[in-house]
Amino acid sequence: MEMEKRVVVTENEKRKGLNASDLILIGVLLAAGAVLKFFVGTVINFGMKPNFIIAMYCLIILLIKPRLREAAIIGLLAGAICQFFPGQPYINFASELLGAIAMALLTMIPMAIGKFSLKPIVCTFLSTLVSGFTFVGIMYLMYFSGADIKPTPLAAFLVIILGTAAINAVIVQVLYLPLKLALKKG
Template identity: 35%
Template sequence: MKSKDIAIVGILLAVGAILRYFLAMLHTPLTPNMIIAFYCLAIILIRPNIYEALGIGIVAGILSMLISSSIFPPANLVSEPLGALTCFGLYALIGTRTKLAPAVTTFIATLVSGFSFAIIAILLVSATILAAFHGSIGAFVIVFVPIVVITAVFNAIIVEILYLPSSRVLVRGQE
């Protein structure tokens, strides 16, 4: 990966982390993860190889874990790399087939990341979830699913809006 690409990834992850931190300051039980939108945008713009995409996901997972107010922050160390790999693979498949590829890719990557986070949390900290949600995993799921889906829609819109101007700026920088 070129140093310019590393700078782009760093800037986009920083923007996502700042937005995530701001949302975490609201102290809601579940916080939408804006880092996903920005690492998806980075992967879509620079088109890294699979190992670089995995690295982006790991860095995103560390950032998410450090600034998370979620029920089990270490789950981000698995969910974010899965989201990044989903973004990488899906964009490689549909990137040239539709103009909505950035939105579709980000939407699905957010779902993969969010639902894998939930599964890991349910498996590893079910006692905490039961205590927080009055003895019901179902209540956790009922609260969590809309947050993941709404975040996925929001992330898809953000990436679709930012993709075109961002790609134009990158093309100008190469001239």
């Protein structure tokens, strides 16, 4: 009697790509993030405000658990949406790409206290930091290479990035469980 080799296949390896409901969720949440960024951004403007686009792609990645290349595409879509808002053009393509990839990688790490998942708050906080520091790093590189950019002092950016990361982390933590239950994801 010959023994067959056992192979463990994870859920992400079985999938061939994003399904239609995943694509709809991506579109709806990124659109909601853009609308919220536009309207809330005009109301809350004390330096630290949530970046709803980052919060939404973090939430998307938590909910649909995309493969790394799919997370990268979500990040590029988020970067494209950011082009419609005031700020330095094109930098968001890189910052949101790296933020989304960081989010996808971080979600692979087990993070729980008992049955309570810390992934939403921890992963979103760290991914927002990756996005924010990438943005600042590119902006300063452009400034020091002679681009016509007037960067904000680094200390001010640090406060803004940390504050935004904290706000985004709370938003995603609050929205994650209700959306996960409503969408029957896991």
